[in-house]
Amino acid sequence: MLVFSKLDADKLKSINDMESKLGVNLIAFSDINTKYADLDDAGAKDLKDLEKELGLSLVALKMD
Secondary structure, three states: OEEEOOOOHHHHHHHHHHHHHHOOOOOOEEEOOOEEOOOOHHHHHHHHHHHHHHOOOOOOEEOO
């Protein structure tokens, strides 16, 4: 499961600096005992299509 990362002041400053440099917003996540799912090409395409349809970003995980 991915959760928002707890950031100390130094990490937050590093992220803010990178956001300024790249001109983007960054979101920090930490992984909690999960693995990314290994999708075949058809599964990856289906997931991308669903993301586009829903206007969301999805992450496929394999829970143990």
